[in-house]
Amino acid sequence: MNCTIKMWLGICLCLFIGKRASGQSDSTSIYVGHILYPSSDSARITALQKLVKHGEPSTFPFLAAINEKKIFLLDGQPVTTGSAQQLADGSEVFEIFYLYPKSQAVLNSDGTPKLLPVSSLEKIDISRSDRLSMAPILPYLNLANPDPKKRIIAYGQLLTSSDSSKINVLSGALNLEKDKEALTAGKEILFQLKLEQAKSETVAKAYVDSLDSNWGENVTLILKDYSVSGKLEGAKKYAAGKVTDLESLQGRIQKAQNLFSGISLGSILILIALGLAIVYGLAGIINMAHGEFLMIGAYSTFCVQKLFIDILGIKSDLFFFVSLPVSFIIAGIFGLILERLVIRHLYSRPLESLLATWGVSLIMVQLARSIFGDLTAVKAPSFLAGGYQVMPHLILPYNRLFIIGLTIIVVSLTYLMLYRSRLGIQIRAVTQNRSMSACLGVETRKVDAITFFLGSGLAGLAGCAMTLIGNVVPDMGQTYIVDSFLVVVTGGVGKIAGAILSGLGIGFLTKVLESFYEAVYGKVLILALIVIFLQFKPRGLFPDKGRIAED
Amino acid sequence: MEKTKDFRLYLAFIILFAILLPLGNLMGFVSNNTISLWGRYFCFAIAALGVDLIWGYTGILSMCQAFFFCLGGYSVAMHIVMKGATASGTSGSAIPDFMVWNQINALPFFWVPFQSFGLALILGLLIPAAFAFVFGYFIFRSRIKGVYMAIITQALALAMWLLFLRNETMLGGTNGLTDFKSLLGLSLSSPGVKLGLYLFSLAGLCGTYFFSKKLVDSKFGKVLQAIRDSESRTSYTAYRILDYKLAIFIVGALLAAFAGMLYAPQTGIITPGRMDVRASVEMVMWVALGGRGKLKGAILGALVVNFLYSICTSLFPDSWLFILGFLFVITVLYFDKGFLGMIEKIGGGIGKKKNKITEVAEQQVV
Numbered sequence: 001m002n003c004t005i006k007m008w009l010g011i012c013l014c015l016f017i018g019k020r021a022s023g024q025s026d027s028t029s030i031y032v033g034h035i036l037y038p039s040s041d042s043a044r045i046t047a048l049q050k051l052v053k054h055g056e057p058s059t060f061p062f063l064a065a066i067n068e069k070k071i072f073l074l075d076g077q078p079v080t081t082g083s084a085q086q087l088a089d090g091s092e093v094f095e096i097f098y099l100y101p102k103s104q105a106v107l108n109s110d111g112t113p114k115l116l117p118v119s120s121l122e123k124i125d126i127s128r129s130d131r132l133s134m135a136p137i138l139p140y141l142n143l144a145n146p147d148p149k150k151r152i153i154a155y156g157q158l159l160t161s162s163d164s165s166k167i168n169v170l171s172g173a174l175n176l177e178k179d180k181e182a183l184t185a186g187k188e189i190l191f192q193l194k195l196e197q198a199k200s201e202t203v204a205k206a207y208v209d210s211l212d213s214n215w216g217e218n219v220t221l222i223l224k225d226y227s228v229s230g231k232l233e234g235a236k237k238y239a240a241g242k243v244t245d246l247e248s249l250q251g252r253i254q255k256a257q258n259l260f261s262g263i264s265l266g267s268i269l270i271l272i273a274l275g276l277a278i279v280y281g282l283a284g285i286i287n288m289a290h291g292e293f294l295m296i297g298a299y300s301t302f303c304v305q306k307l308f309i310d311i312l313g314i315k316s317d318l319f320f321f322v323s324l325p326v327s328f329i330i331a332g333i334f335g336l337i338l339e340r341l342v343i344r345h346l347y348s349r350p351l352e353s354l355l356a357t358w359g360v361s362l363i364m365v366q367l368a369r370s371i372f373g374d375l376t377a378v379k380a381p382s383f384l385a386g387g388y389q390v391m392p393h394l395i396l397p398y399n400r401l402f403i404i405g406l407t408i409i410v411v412s413l414t415y416l417m418l419y420r421s422r423l424g425i426q427i428r429a430v431t432q433n434r435s436m437s438a439c440l441g442v443e444t445r446k447v448d449a450i451t452f453f454l455g456s457g458l459a460g461l462a463g464c465a466m467t468l469i470g471n472v473v474p475d476m477g478q479t480y481i482v483d484s485f486l487v488v489v490t491g492g493v494g495k496i497a498g499a500i501l502s503g504l505g506i507g508f509l510t511k512v513l514e515s516f517y518e519a520v521y522g523k524v525l526i527l528a529l530i531v532i533f534l535q536f537k538p539r540g541l542f543p544d545k546g547r548i549a550e551d
Numbered sequence: 552m553e554k555t556k557d558f559r560l561y562l563a564f565i566i567l568f569a570i571l572l573p574l575g576n577l578m579g580f581v582s583n584n585t586i587s588l589w590g591r592y593f594c595f596a597i598a599a600l601g602v603d604l605i606w607g608y609t610g611i612l613s614m615c616q617a618f619f620f621c622l623g624g625y626s627v628a629m630h631i632v633m634k635g636a637t638a639s640g641t642s643g644s645a646i647p648d649f650m651v652w653n654q655i656n657a658l659p660f661f662w663v664p665f666q667s668f669g670l671a672l673i674l675g676l677l678i679p680a681a682f683a684f685v686f687g688y689f690i691f692r693s694r695i696k697g698v699y700m701a702i703i704t705q706a707l708a709l710a711m712w713l714l715f716l717r718n719e720t721m722l723g724g725t726n727g728l729t730d731f732k733s734l735l736g737l738s739l740s741s742p743g744v745k746l747g748l749y750l751f752s753l754a755g756l757c758g759t760y761f762f763s764k765k766l767v768d769s770k771f772g773k774v775l776q777a778i779r780d781s782e783s784r785t786s787y788t789a790y791r792i793l794d795y796k797l798a799i800f801i802v803g804a805l806l807a808a809f810a811g812m813l814y815a816p817q818t819g820i821i822t823p824g825r826m827d828v829r830a831s832v833e834m835v836m837w838v839a840l841g842g843r844g845k846l847k848g849a850i851l852g853a854l855v856v857n858f859l860y861s862i863c864t865s866l867f868p869d870s871w872l873f874i875l876g877f878l879f880v881i882t883v884l885y886f887d888k889g890f891l892g893m894i895e896k897i898g899g900g901i902g903k904k905k906n907k908i909t910e911v912a913e914q915q916v917v
Binding site: 352359365486489524527530532 | 612689690693694697699701702705706707714716828832835836870876877878880883884
């Protein structure tokens with residue numbers, strides 16, 4: 001529907017531009033006819049050139065369709081296709097728009113938009129050389145384009161065009177602009193053009209101010225250029241001052257952005273490290289395959305998506321909500337199997353468990369590679385696209401916000417589970433003293449198994465969340481495993497609070513250091529910091545107290 | 552009894568690798584490729600000896616041995632690349648090719664010493680030793696051990712790997728150093744030099760083996776094993792644990808670096824891929840599979856695993872990781888003492904009682 005509105009806007013705009021070319025519509029319809037049904041090869045190009053020369057606005061949608069090679073005939077009328085829709089059987093149908101004399105949607109008799117496959121339309125082929133003859137008018141055609149991105153490009157093209165009327169055309173187009181982003185971009189161009197033509201210092205300063213308050217994408221660049229190559233001395237200095245202000249502001253925004261991405265990286269680390277910390281504290285197991293549960297979670301999300309879209313044919317974002325619990329459960333089940341087959345023979349032998357689970361992780365990665373291939377991606381659900389705009393240029397992406405929210409929920413649930421439930425008290429008892437709890441009737445094996453299930457499930461959940469921000473690859477777990485182990489080490493083994501604090505700290509520091517140095521040096525520095533930290537707190541932030549802590 | 556058995560084993564080893572294989576190569580039965588392959592296995596075995604000293608005898612699980620290995624390898628590779636650049640380039644511009652591609656015009660200062668072979672050798676050992684000293688000092692001082700040690704060293708390996716991947720470090724980035732032509736005027740592609748390097752690696756392996764054997768049989772070695780079995784009790788008897796651990800950590804790093812120095816000219820390439828976390832863990836795997844706490848086990852593990860690797864990757868390339876993974880899980884779960892333990896178990900039921908006692912003792916290791 002949005003498309004239709006844009007088309008109408010286009011027509012209004014065309015009317016505005018076209019004041020200079022009224023009274024020619026009779027001949028234009030003849031030319032349109034010539035283009036659609038040329039009597040000879042030269043007739044088409046002549047007609048096209050005439051239309052271009054007249055520049056009549058009502059023909060712009062028609063010419064734009066020719067330029068985009070999306071012109072068809074429907075019952076003898078020129079039409080173009082709009083956005084595509086997929087039918088249940090997988091074939092694509094398109095919305096159809098009339099082009100001339102009026103640009104409007106083709107409707108069924110009951111008023112709903114008509115949807116047709118491309119094959120039912122008769123395509124008109126217009127040769128490249130003919131299309132090239134439209135070059136002089138191209139910048140204007142896209143000003144009426146229904147797609148805001150195309151309009152932004154069209155505004156940009158005006159900057160280099162030598163047409164003297166461009167400022168008028170641009171301000172006319174901006175009057176009709178509804179899209180926020182496109183409006184900012186267009187205004188920037190407009191102000192830039194006006195600034196270049198400004199004759200007096202006050203006017204120039206006013207435009208510098210307008211550029212500043214408009215705060216578009218390239219404002220710093222434009223003002224910098226002007227402060228070097230501008231014509232008016234006073235305005236040049238003024239612009240230079242604005243540039244320094246803007247740069248410091250951008251620096252602050254960058255910092256805020258870093259802070260945010262640090263928190264979001266930290267929350268992923270927390271999600272992974274939480275399971276690790278609990279399992280290590282409980283059973284003295286270093287699970288190198290923990291990262292592979294992350295991978296399993298991500299692949300289950302991928303499979304759920306496949307199931308929903310390819311087999312059930314449900315194309316909503318529902319799959320993501322289903323895949324959250326599914327990835328938890330599947331990763332947990334794999335964890336249970338691993339516990340049964342390998343880990344239970346290795347309790348409280350951390351080094352051996354480290355090596356054995358490393359072997360397991362090799363197997364799992366290779367298995368995933370042979371089943372799924374090297375690279376797959378989950379389509380992020382549409383409600384998580386975009387971001388929350390705190391202020392211009394400071395956008396917090398919804399997917400990262402979602403991950404942070406998920407982490408908060410999961411951490412609170414884990415906390416409740418550990419400190420407010422019967423299972424939690426058993427887990428803590430076994431963590432503290434295995435044999436004593438066994439004597440008091442706690443089924444330690446069962447507690448171990450459940451804990452392992454939960455820990456692996458948490459990693460699976462992290463994997464599901466990871467699909468929002470990256471591709472699904474077989475060795476995705478290994479990128480995070482060393483980091484999350486560092487989280488466990490600095491946090492103190494088996495401590496939730498430690499994992500949270502150090503996860504946030506490490507994620508945050510990584511991003512901050514990355515912004516100062518290259519990512520790699522940031523990593524080296526983090527390691528150095530952790531080694532220094534461990535000089536003072538060798539057992540992490542929250543060490544076990546008492547003699548049991550010593551070996 | 553034990554001595555004659557050992558002697559027979561050494562004899563068999565020498566006859567097979569020092570006489571039969573080279574002779575076969577000279578007579579054309581054994582391809583040059585096989586010779587340099589085994590030469591490389593010997594290098595791995597030397598590195599495995601280092602891992603065994605650190606992990607098997609002292610109980611420190613270090614997961615950055617591949618990094619030390621590569622430090623040695625890179626130093627020799629840098630020398631060879633430098634020589635190649637001086638030989639091919641015009642007199643003024645002796646800069647390795649990859650630097651020219653990266654638009655670096657002057658030789659970075661740390662490349663300068665590697666123009667001389669002697670200095671390259673010394674630095675190839677000195678840098679890893681210094682690195683091991685500094686890193687080890689801070690780690691052992693704060694009594695980081697066991698799992699913590701494994702994780703920290705793993706992080707070190709990861710960080711260094713990332714560092715070497717960069718082009719700014721001017722060590723060739725992802726592509727590493729390659730295109731080796733000659734070492735000390737000898738062409739590295741000629742079969743004679745390959746055989747020579749093979750024999751040199753073999754000699755190096757034998758030398759480091761007997762050195763390590765002396766070391767672990769000495770009082771120093773006994774203290775190491777005491778540290779492995781109970782660190783706190785050893786420290787109560789007034790041994791300075793830090794010194795011992797640091798010393799063996801440096802020895803391990805030196806062995807790895809030495810192995811790397813022999814490895815680079817035989818392979819013809821050294822890349823950061825040799826020093827990632829997985830490479831380090833694989834070194835530990837060799838020792839675990841061969842039988843840790845036994846020098847022969849480390850050598851056996853390194854040779855067997857790499858030999859298997861060569862066979863498997865050519866026969867069924869996709870399943871090597873499955874095989875390695877399963878081998879690893881099975882060994883850790885069922886054969887604590889690795890291949891060597893298996894052989895001994897099959898070899899004879901003598902001294903069963905004795906075995907049981909050591910088993911109990913070793914359970915407290917970890």
